Amino acid sequence: MANPINKELAQWLRDRRAENFTRDEVHALLIEHHYAQEDAERATAIAFDCPPEDLESLLDDDFQAEAANQTATWIEGFEPTARIKRAETQNSIPLDHGAIKVVCRSERPYVIGLANVLTAEECHELIEYSRYRISRAMVVSPIDGSDLVDDRRTSELVMLSRGESPLIAKLDERIAQLTGIPSDHGEGLQVMRYGVGAEYAPHYDYFAMGSLGERRHLKHGQRVATLVIYLNDVEAGGETIFPYGDLSIAPQTGHASYFAYTDEAGRCDAMSFHGGAPVKAGEKWIATMWIRDRPYVAA
Ligand SMILES: O=C(O)CCC(=O)C(=O)O
Structure with missing residues (x-):
C-alpha cells in the first residue's frame, strides 16, 4: 500500500494548482525534486483528479496526526498483535489434517515460516478449483480506493468467498485454528498465479490513513496479519521477500x-513491507488470506 501524502506536499500541490500550473508541469517539478516516478504520479493524480475537499483534508493537522500514528482498532477480546503464540514456543501444531510445522521465525518483521499448512492434495485441489476463474490482479487506487491495474502487481487471481465450498470452509476453519483469529476476520482466500516474470512489488498490506483511497477501506477495519500459502514448488524465483528484514521465503x-x-497498541509496523519476487522459471500459485482487526463484511 502507498505511503501517505504529508501536509507539506499537500500544501505545495494546492498552491501549484492555485497558480494554474499544468499537470505535466507539476509532475516534472516533483521528478526534479527527486520524487520517485510512482509517487510523483500519485501526487499529481491527487492534485488534479480528486475532489478539492480530499486535498484539503490532507491539510488538516488532526488528520495528519492520526495518519502518522497509524493504528488499528479492535473488538473486545481480540488480541491486536495477531501473533501466533503457539508457533513461538512449539515447533509443531496439531490440527485437523495432521501437524503444521514451524520452519523459521523472525521477530521483526514478525514472520513465521510454516510447513504442511495444506496437504499436497489440498493444494492441487485448490489450484484446479481456481484455474479457470483467475483474471488480472489489481491494487487499491490511492486516489479513490477502487481496483486498479498496476505494473507492480502482475499476477492473476480469483477472490473466493468465505466457506464457498467444503474445501474452502475447511481451510477457513484451519486458518482460524492456526492463528487463533475467528474465520470471520478473514477477507476470504485469494488464489493467485504468477507466470514467469510476474511479481508483486514490495508493499504494505495494511491501509494507510494518509492515502485517500486506502482510507475508504478502513471503514471495514484495518488489516493486522497475512497468511500466504504456497500451493506448488517453483523452479526458480517467486520468494516472498521482506526487504527491510533482509528475509526471503x-x-x-x-x-x-x-x-x-500490529503491536499491542494496534500500531502498524513499516518493517512488514514485503512482496512476491519475480518468478524466474516455472509458475507460482499461492492462496493469500488477509486478516482484519474485526469481523469483515465485504464492501
Ligand atoms: O506472492 C507473494 O509471495 C506475496 C504475496 C503478497 O505480498 C500479498 O498477498 O500481500
Whole structure:
C-alpha cells in the first residue's frame, strides 16, 4: 500500500494548482525534486483528479496526526498483535489434517515460516478449483480506493468467498485454528498465479490513513496479519521477500508465511513491507488470506 501524502506536499500541490500550473508541469517539478516516478504520479493524480475537499483534508493537522500514528482498532477480546503464540514456543501444531510445522521465525518483521499448512492434495485441489476463474490482479487506487491495474502487481487471481465450498470452509476453519483469529476476520482466500516474470512489488498490506483511497477501506477495519500459502514448488524465483528484514521465503508446496504487523497498541509496523519476487522459471500459485482487526463484511 502507498505511503501517505504529508501536509507539506499537500500544501505545495494546492498552491501549484492555485497558480494554474499544468499537470505535466507539476509532475516534472516533483521528478526534479527527486520524487520517485510512482509517487510523483500519485501526487499529481491527487492534485488534479480528486475532489478539492480530499486535498484539503490532507491539510488538516488532526488528520495528519492520526495518519502518522497509524493504528488499528479492535473488538473486545481480540488480541491486536495477531501473533501466533503457539508457533513461538512449539515447533509443531496439531490440527485437523495432521501437524503444521514451524520452519523459521523472525521477530521483526514478525514472520513465521510454516510447513504442511495444506496437504499436497489440498493444494492441487485448490489450484484446479481456481484455474479457470483467475483474471488480472489489481491494487487499491490511492486516489479513490477502487481496483486498479498496476505494473507492480502482475499476477492473476480469483477472490473466493468465505466457506464457498467444503474445501474452502475447511481451510477457513484451519486458518482460524492456526492463528487463533475467528474465520470471520478473514477477507476470504485469494488464489493467485504468477507466470514467469510476474511479481508483486514490495508493499504494505495494511491501509494507510494518509492515502485517500486506502482510507475508504478502513471503514471495514484495518488489516493486522497475512497468511500466504504456497500451493506448488517453483523452479526458480517467486520468494516472498521482506526487504527491510533482509528475509526471503522460497515457495514449497503446502508451506506458508504468516506475518503480523500490529503491536499491542494496534500500531502498524513499516518493517512488514514485503512482496512476491519475480518468478524466474516455472509458475507460482499461492492462496493469500488477509486478516482484519474485526469481523469483515465485504464492501
Ligand atoms: O506472492 C507473494 O509471495 C506475496 C504475496 C503478497 O505480498 C500479498 O498477498 O500481500
